[in-house]
Each structure stands twice: as C-alpha cells, then as structure tokens.
Amino acid sequence: MSNYVINHLKELESEAIFVIREIAAQFENPVLLFSGGKDSILLTHLAKKAFFPAKIPFPLIHIDTGHNFPETIAFRDALVEKLGVKLIVGSVQEAIDNGRAKEETGADASRNSLQIVSLLDTLEAYKVDAAMGGARRDEEKARAKERFFSHRDEFGQWDPKNQRPELWNLFNGRKNYGEHFRVFPISNWTEMDVWEYIKLENIDLPSLYFSHQRDCVVRDGVILANSEFIKLKENEEVVNMTIRYRTCGDMPITGAVESEADNLDKIIEEIATTRTTERGGRADDKRAETAMEDRKKQGYF
Amino acid sequence: MDYQDIELLRFTTAGSVDDGKSTLIGRLLYDSKSIFQDQLDAVEESSKSKGFDYVDLSLLTDGLKSEREQGITIDVAYRYFATPKRKFIIADTPGHIQYTRNMVTGASTANLAIILIDARKGMLEQTHRHAFIASLLRIPHAIVCVNKMDLVDYSEEIYNNIVSDFKAFSSKLGINDIQFIPISALNGDNVVNRSEKMDWYGGSTLMYHLETVHISSDHNLVDCRFPIQSVIRPHTLENQDYRGFAGRIDGGVFKPGDKVKSLPSGFVSTIKTIELNGEQISEAFAPMSVTMTLEDEIDNSRGDMIVRENNVPEIGQDLEVLVTWMSTTPIHARTKVVIKHTTNESIGMVKELKYKIDINTLHRIENIDKVEMNEIARLSIRTAKPMFYDAYKKNRQTGSVIIIDEQTNETIGAGMII
Numbered sequence: 001m002s003n004y005v006i007n008h009l010k011e012l013e014s015e016a017i018f019v020i021r022e023i024a025a026q027f028e029n030p031v032l033l034f035s036g037g038k039d040s041i042l043l044t045h046l047a048k049k050a051f052f053p054a055k056i057p058f059p060l061i062h063i064d065t066g067h068n069f070p071e072t073i074a075f076r077d078a079l080v081e082k083l084g085v086k087l088i089v090g091s092v093q094e095a096i097d098n099g100r101a102k103e104e105t106g107a108d109a110s111r112n113s114l115q116i117v118s119l120l121d122t123l124e125a126y127k128v129d130a131a132m133g134g135a136r137r138d139e140e141k142a143r144a145k146e147r148f149f150s151h152r153d154e155f156g157q158w159d160p161k162n163q164r165p166e167l168w169n170l171f172n173g174r175k176n177y178g179e180h181f182r183v184f185p186i187s188n189w190t191e192m193d194v195w196e197y198i199k200l201e202n203i204d205l206p207s208l209y210f211s212h213q214r215d216c217v218v219r220d221g222v223i224l225a226n227s228e229f230i231k232l233k234e235n236e237e238v239v240n241m242t243i244r245y246r247t248c249g250d251m252p253i254t255g256a257v258e259s260e261a262d263n264l265d266k267i268i269e270e271i272a273t274t275r276t277t278e279r280g281g282r283a284d285d286k287r288a289e290t291a292m293e294d295r296k297k298q299g300y301f
Numbered sequence: 302m303d304y305q306d307i308e309l310l311r312f313t314t315a316g317s318v319d320d321g322k323s324t325l326i327g328r329l330l331y332d333s334k335s336i337f338q339d340q341l342d343a344v345e346e347s348s349k350s351k352g353f354d355y356v357d358l359s360l361l362t363d364g365l366k367s368e369r370e371q372g373i374t375i376d377v378a379y380r381y382f383a384t385p386k387r388k389f390i391i392a393d394t395p396g397h398i399q400y401t402r403n404m405v406t407g408a409s410t411a412n413l414a415i416i417l418i419d420a421r422k423g424m425l426e427q428t429h430r431h432a433f434i435a436s437l438l439r440i441p442h443a444i445v446c447v448n449k450m451d452l453v454d455y456s457e458e459i460y461n462n463i464v465s466d467f468k469a470f471s472s473k474l475g476i477n478d479i480q481f482i483p484i485s486a487l488n489g490d491n492v493v494n495r496s497e498k499m500d501w502y503g504g505s506t507l508m509y510h511l512e513t514v515h516i517s518s519d520h521n522l523v524d525c526r527f528p529i530q531s532v533i534r535p536h537t538l539e540n541q542d543y544r545g546f547a548g549r550i551d552g553g554v555f556k557p558g559d560k561v562k563s564l565p566s567g568f569v570s571t572i573k574t575i576e577l578n579g580e581q582i583s584e585a586f587a588p589m590s591v592t593m594t595l596e597d598e599i600d601n602s603r604g605d606m607i608v609r610e611n612n613v614p615e616i617g618q619d620l621e622v623l624v625t626w627m628s629t630t631p632i633h634a635r636t637k638v639v640i641k642h643t644t645n646e647s648i649g650m651v652k653e654l655k656y657k658i659d660i661n662t663l664h665r666i667e668n669i670d671k672v673e674m675n676e677i678a679r680l681s682i683r684t685a686k687p688m689f690y691d692a693y694k695k696n697r698q699t700g701s702v703i704i705i706d707e708q709t710n711e712t713i714g715a716g717m718i719i
Contacts, residue, residue, distance in 0.1 A: 004554065004586045005517040008309035008388040017577075017590040018549045021530045025603055025644070049578040050590070053543060054535035137379045144378045163376065164712045165402055165627050167409040169549070170641050170703045174710035188390055190381045 009197050012189055016043075017050040018169060019148055019185035020132065024050075024057055026173035027130035027181070031088070031123075034060040036072035037248040038205055039134030041079070042194055043186060045203050048083060059086035061122055061131070063115050066093040067229045067250040075206040090122030120156045123180065130173065132183040138190045148187055154178035191246075192271055199264040208245045211262040216241045222255035246271075307383070310516060312413040313392040313440070315404050315431040320419045321448045325486035326380060326393060329508070332493035335382035377407045386512040401434065401660065401675040402627040405715055408438035409701070412516045415507075416445045420453045420483070424466045426661045432467070433660050436474035437623065437677070437717070439697055441519045444480045444510055450499065451485040457501040473663065478514070482507050520587040521696045525553025525561075526614065527607040528643035528699075533592055545576075545592040546601055551643065551698040552691075553609065554586045555593070562613065563599050564606045564689045570597040587698070604645035606689045614689045614699060620649075620682045622702060622716035623658075623693075624672070630706075631671040632680075632714065639705040640684055643698065647684040648707075655679040679719070693717035 006014070020043075023030045032047060034040045047056045062076060080087045092114050095101040101117040123131055137144045147163055149171045164172055173181055186194070198205065215226040215238050224230060226238045229252045243256035244267075257274075261267045314322055330336050380391040392407030394400065408414065414435040418428055435443050445467055453459045460483045471479060482491055483502055490496035493508040505513075533545040555561075559572045573594045575582045585591045593607065601607070608614065620640075626632060632651060640649040657666040657678040672678040682704075693700030704714035 003517060004520070004522050004584075005308060006589060007306050011309045011588060014549065014588055014590040018530070021547050021590070022644075025531045050547070051533055052578045052592075053537070053540050053545075054533050138381045144380065145376050165406045165715065166712075167406055167703055167715045168698060168701045169410075170643075170701065172641060172703060172705055172710070172712045174639070174705060176710060188379070188381075190383070190388075192383065193388070 009193060009200060012186070012193055013046065013049075013197065015169075015188065016046045016185040019171065019183065020047050020050045022171050022173070023130050023132055023183050023185075026171070029126065029128050030058045030130040030132065030183075031061045031126065031128050032056070032058060033119075033131050033133040034062045034076065034087075035134070035248065036062065036068065036076050036206065037134070038194060038198065038209060039136065039186065041075075041203065041205060042189075042198065043132065043134040044079065044083070044085075045201065046185065056083060056085045059088050059126075061088045061090060061126075061128075063090045063118050063122065064092065065115060065250050066091070067227075067252055069206070069208055069225075069248065069251055071206045071208050072248060075204075079204075088122065088126060090118040092118045094118070095121065123156070128180060129175070130181045130183055132185060134186055135184045136189050136191075136194075137184075137187050146184060146187065148184055149173055150182045150184065151175065152180050152182060156180070158182075192268070195264065195268050195271060199268065206248070208248055209267070211242055211244045211259050211266075213240060214243055214256070215239070216243060216256065223258070224253075224255060225251050227251045307385070307387050308516065309388050309390065310413060310511060310514070311390045311392065311411050312415060312511070313394060313404070313407040313411040313435075314415045314417070315394055315407070315434070320417045320422075321486045322393070322417055325415075325417065325446065325448065325484075325492065326391060328486045328489055328492045329389075329391075330380070330382050332489060333382050333384050333508070377403050384508070384512060389511065401430070401677070402625060402715075404431070404434050405438060405625045405627075408434055408440055409697075409715065411438075411440050412519050413442040413444065413511070413514060414440045416443060418445060418447050418463055418467070420447050420449045420456075420459055420463065423463050424470065428467070429470060429662075430660050432471055432474060432476070433663060436471075436476045439694060439717075440476070441516070442478045442480075442514050443476050444482060444507065446486075446507060447481065447483045448486055450483045450490060450496075451488050455483070455490075455496070455498045457499070460502075480504070480510055482510070521552035522554055522586055523552070524612055524614070524691065524696065525555055525559075525607075525609040526551040526643075526691070526696065526699050527555060527593065528645065529601055529603055529605045529607065530644050531603050532601065543594070544598070545594050546607065547590075547592050548644065549590045550585050550587045552587055552696050553612075554584055555607075556584050557581075560610045561595070561607050562610045563601050564608060564613065564616065565687060566599065566601070566605070568597070568599045569610055570595040570599055572596075604643075606643065606645075608689075614691045616687050616689050618684045618687055619652075620684065620688065620690070620702070620716075621719040622680055622682060623719060624678055624680050624704065624714045624716045626672045626674055626676050626678065626714050628706065628711060628713035629674050630713070631673045633671050637707055638682075638713070639707055640682065640688070640702050641705060642688050642690060642702045645688060647686050647688060649682045649684045649704075651680055652683050653681040655681065680716070682716075690718050692719060 095118045096103050101114040147166050216223050217226050217236050244259040245256050261270045378393045382389050394403045394407040416431045447460050447463050464481045484491045491506045527548055529546045530548040533547050535543050557572050562569050573596045575585045575591050575593050577591050634654050636651045638649050640647050654669050657669050691699040700718045702716040703712050706713045
C-alpha cells in the first residue's frame with residue numbers, strides 16, 4: 001500500500017492552484033500582477049499549470065516604473081510570447097507626464113510609491129475586480145496578516161482592522177460594486193520554498209538572480225546597481241562587484257548581495273546559510289518601521 | 302539533506318498575553334535557526350533599550366504586539382519555519398474570549414494545536430476554551446505545554462496535577478491524540494533541547510513531537526469527494542473536444558478507470574484521466590489539485606461534485622450546524638443568508654436557533670433569540686437548493702460552511718455540519 005502523503009512543495013502548489021482557480025471562477029475580470037520578479041514568475045507558472053491545456057484565462061498587468069532592469073523587460077516579453085497571454089502595461093512615466101503622479105526629488109528619489117497611482121489607474125481602466133500577486137506572508141510583518149482574498153474598498157485601500165475571516169478552504173470573493181480584491185495564492189510559501197520549487201520545476205528566471213559582474217554603488221550598506229536613474233552622492237564611488245539579486249524591484253532601490261552563486265543549487269545553499277532577510281536590501285522598506293503597512297493601506301501591493 | 306521531500310505541518314497556538322506564547326514561538330524560531338541576523342539584531346537592540354538582562358524572544362512577534370497596544374488590529378498572524386524533517390506553518394492567535402473567532406479561524410486549517418498552560422496558574426477558564434475549540438474544529442492532534450516550569454522549581458508534582466486536571470476535563474471533548482510536555486519557553490527546557498532540570502520527565506521535546514507526529518492519516522482517504530471548481534475547455538484546434546474538470550480532492554482516493562457518479566445530475570461515468578499540466582496521475586487524494594476527464598460527455602459545472610457510485614454524501618436542503626458567530630451584528634431566526642460550501646453556494650434561511658454552548662463550562666443554553674459575536678450555537682439552516690455534504694467529523698472540507706451576509710457580503714459565521 002502506498003503512503004498517501006504529498007510533500008510540502010506539492011501541498012503548497014496544490015493550495016496555490018486551488019486559489020488561482022477560485023479567482024478565475026469567482027471574478028469577472030481578474031488579472032495577474034506581474035513585476036518580473038521571481039515570485040510573480042512563479043505565480044505565472046502556477047497559473048499555466050492550473051488551466052492547462054487551456055491558456056491562462058486572464059491577462060498579466062505590469063506596472064512599468066521606467067526604472068526597471070532591462071533584463072526584466074526582455075524576460076517579460078519573451079514569457080508573454082511563449083504563453084500566448086495578454087499583457088497590459090501601466091506606465092508610471094505616463095502618470096508623471098499627465099500630472100497624475102509627482103516625481104520625488106533628491107538623491108534617494110524613487111518611483112516606488114508612485115506605482116500606487118499607476119496601479120490603481122490601470123485596475124480602474126480595465127475594470128479589474130481581482131488582482132492576484134506574488135506577495136508572501138513571510139516577507140514582511142504587515143504581510144504576515146494578509147488574507148488570501150484581501151478585500152479593497154472603492155478607493156483601493158486595505159483596512160487591516162476589518163478583514164474577512166478566512167476558514168478552511170472557503171474563500172469569500174463577494175463584493176459590492178466598485179470594490180475589488182487582491183489575492184495572494186502563494187501566501188504560505190517561504191523564500192526557500194520558492195527557490196526549491198523553481199529548481200524542482202526548472203522554471204526560467206531573469207539572469208539578475210544569478211551571480212554576475214556589475215558596476216555598483218554602496219549606499220547606507222546597500223549595494224545598488226549604478227544606472228542612469230541613480231544620482232551619486234559626494235564620496236560615493238562606482239565599484240565593479242560580483243553580485244546577484246534576491247528580489248527584483250526598481251534599479252535605484254533594489255539591493256544586491258555579493259555572491260558567487262551562479263546556479264540554483266548554489267543559490268539554495270546560499271539561502272540556507274544566509275543570515276539576513278530577503279527584503280533586508282530593500283531601501284523602500286527602510287523608510288519607516290511601518291513603511292510596508294502604510295503603503296499597503298494606500299493600495300500598494 | 303533532501304530538503305524537497307518533507308511534509309508540511311500546520312499548527313495553531315492559542316494563549317493569552319502572559320502565558321508565554323510569544324516567547325515559545327520565538328524560542329521555536331530561534332532554536333530552529335529560522336531567525337535572520339537582521340531580525341535578531343533588532344530584538345537584541347530592543348531588549349537592551351528596555352533594560353532587560355536577556356534577549357526577550359517574545360519581541361520577535363512584536364509587530365503584532367505594538368499593534369495590539371495601539372489597538373490597530375487583533376488578528377491571526379502566520380509564521381513559518383522549517384527543520385530538516387518538516388516545514389511548519391504557525392497560525393498564531395490571541396486567546397482571549399473576544400478572539401474566539403480568530404482561534405476558530407486559525408484552528409480550521411490546523412493539523413495540531415498547542416495549548417499553553419502557565420504552571421503557576423494551572424487550568425484556567427481560557428484553557429477550557431482553547432481545548433474546546435481544538436476539539437470543536439476537530440484538530441487531530443493536541444500538545445499541552447505546561448510552561449514556566451522554571452518558576453515552580455521544575456516540580457513534577459505540580460506538573461502531574463495539571464496533567465490530571467486537564468485529562469479530567471478533556472475526556473468530555475474527544476480529542477484523540479493529546480501529548481503533555483513540561484517546558485520553560487524562556488530557558489528553552491524541552492522545547493528544542495531536552496531539559497537537564499527535569500530528569501523525571503521521560504517523554505520527548507516539543508520539537509521532536511512536532512517533527513514526528515503522524516499526520517498522513519489526517520485526511521479522509523475513504524470517502525471519495527471531488528468538488529468541481531471549473532470546467533477547462535481550451536477551444537484550440539488540437540484540443541477541440543477536451544473537457545476537464547478542475548478541482549481539489551477533498552476525500553478518498555481516485556484512480557483512472559474508477560466508476561464515478563456526478564452530483565446533482567446522478568449520471569454515472571468512468572474516470573478517463575487524472576492530470577495536472579498534462580502529466581498523468583495514477584492516484585489522486587486530498588489535498589491534491591488536479592484536472593479530471595471522464596469517458597462520457599457529462600454536463601458538469603462549478604459546484605457539482607464527483608463521488609464514487611456506491612459512496613455518496615448526504616444530499617439535502619436542511620443543514621444542522623454548529624456555528625461560531627463572527628459578526629458584530631447578532632443573528633436571529635428567519636435571517637436570510639448566503640451559504641458557501643465547497644465550491645457550491647446557495648441562498649439560505651436560518652430556520653431555528655437551537656441552543657448556545659457556554660464555551661467555558663460546555664453547558665447548553667436553550668431558549669435563545671439571538672447569537673452574538675464569538676458565541677457558538679447550533680442552528681438549523683434551510684438552503685434554496687440541495688447541497689452535497691458530510692458530517693464535519695467525517696470530513697473537515699465537505700462538512701464545513703461559511704455564512705455570508707447577503708447585504709454586506711461579509712463572512713459572518715463559520716459552521717460545522719453535525
């Protein structure tokens with residue numbers, strides 16, 4: 001007699017596919033928010049598995065800050081082509097040009113919080129009622145309490161005081177007109193789970209995640225890629241370093257780690273022994289103790 | 302280390318502010334090396350600035366705590382850690398009476414419950430509550446940790462008294478698997494490492510229990526239940542006639558070639574394939590997500606259920622449920638609600654409020670005219686269409702419902718079918 005047990009990666013996969021299928025079934029206009037990072041690539045892979053042999057029955061939305069790594073954009077376009085899925089791009093540059101968003105100034109200026117405007121505008125323009133994303137509860141303390149199905153009011157805001165209880169595998173996606181949901185199918189995955197699953201399933205990733213040589217600037221202990229989007233401060237110098245990325249946000253705010261890990265086995269080994277959190281290099285989280293919580297309330301991912 | 306082939310254990314911890322729950326969670330995370338240096342640095346810094354002599358591990362869950370102090374949110378927080386043997390998901394819930402709904406939420410997906418008792422205080426009202434909720438939600442395993450043993454001189458007598466008190470109470474509850482462990486979360490005794498101060502305790506550590514408790518039979522492997530989430534029709538030239546039923550197995554073991562029955566239509570067919578992403582699966586069981594194709598063209602849709610021909614669930618419109626009420630608006634008889642069960646949904650009417658259960662004494666309170674938030678009551682509900690269900694004690698997935706307010710769309714109740 002066989003042992004009727006599935007391992008933890010298969011259980012997480014099964015849970016995520018169940019949630020993705022619920023989204024497709026319960027909403028009229030769902031989308032997948034695609035950042036080009038490993039978590040949204042994983043989510044796209046799971047969505048493909050959920051509906052095979054049919055194509056993914058909803059479009060991907062990418063909020064382009066204009067500060068993306070070129071590798072991310074190239075990867076995105078190739079993936080969309082391969083899957084035959086529709087891509088919608090929301091542009092932060094456009095929001096700045098037409099006055100909907102105001103560019104930050106100063107050496108630490110970033111377009112991270114400007115994404116909120118473009119995201120909400122794009123969701124509204126396409127009448128999106130459920131936007132799924134690759135956020136995970138282990139990433140950050142405000143996310144530790146996020147539901148799978150996270151209700152947003154008509155202004156796109158998250159109200160942590162008034163979340164719907166979520167029991168068993170019964171997800172309540174009912175809503176009033178104008179409201180929408182954010183849904184997080186990989187809520188229960190950790191960074192290690194993501195990497196192990198990527199290896200197990202042989203999922204392609206942008207080259208940024210693997211060790212490479214790059215011109216960098218070290219600012220407040222964070223290794224940033226030197227690019228046209230970053231203004232050097234006094235006493236800062238550009239150094240060529242051997243690095244890789246653990247997360248992929250905008251070029252001016254995503255911190256790299258010094259690493260020789262150039263394949264998945266080495267990355268998993270590195271993560272198993274690493275002693276800092278994944279978002280430890282994210283300048284956007286360092287702005288305040290509750291930076292993530294504050295942005296989430298406004299409609300950030 | 303073969304990291305990829307480990308099981309997932311979901312457990313819930315219930316406790317109040319002072320019984321050392323945060324310290325215990327911090328200890329598990331710390332001793333299993335699941336805490337990162339930047340998190341630990343922050344905790345050390347914070348302990349120092351508060352003038353503590355030791356690193357206060359409860360500060361690791363501080364995100365929650367400060368919010369509690371500010372009164373922002375009191376909620377279930379999920380935490381994660383792994384050892385070479387297992388991966389763990391903790392549903393961390395506050396344990397006061399007004400948080401019954403959170404405890405129920407955390408318990409609904411748990412394989413195991415950790416019930417904490419302060420050795421100095423023994424069984425309290427809230428211990429009864431935690432044990433009752435664990436049994437009500439049919440959590441298959443419970444571990445009772447008698448904590449703060451360091452503050453009672455590691456006394457075997459005190460421990461034994463608490464164990465027999467607990468057993469006297471829990472014999473009424475029907476939790477099958479209960480383990481007792483004397484611990485000090487603060488000093489780490491019997492949490493991950495064996496205590497040197499309690500030679501009289503011959504059992505294993507908390508971590509050893511968590512890593513080895515047998516969970517593979519927690520799912521129902523007998524009664525085949527496959528609620529359909531959606532129908533996959535690719536509409537492509539190469540897959541013109543493909544018609545797959547997508548869903549997650551809620552019970553039993555399905556194999557290609559099995560004779561199955563579709564509900565509510567009653568049509569009988571044979572499983573042609575069970576697959577995921579084009580890969581064939583020879584045996585599918587809970588909690589696997591799969592796509593099933595049948596030999597005959599049957600017009601199934603979302604909310605239908607595929608079962609074995611000779612083993613069908615209850616089919617009917619009258620549900621008897623034990624409900625935890627989750628809304629600030631009380632429920633009365635004759636209220637119209639929406640009932641969500643597996644992938645099925647129906648309008649329903651609360652026909653009768655039968656009794657409430659005092660969760661501290663387990664006594665029934667009859668002749669009630671309303672049920673308020675955090676109360677547990679038995680209701681009779683009539684649905685507008687037939688549902689296919691099992692008793693909750695037979696299957697936690699096909700035996701549970703949520704109750705939704707038709708006007709606000711909020712989830713207002715969690716029900717277990719009797």
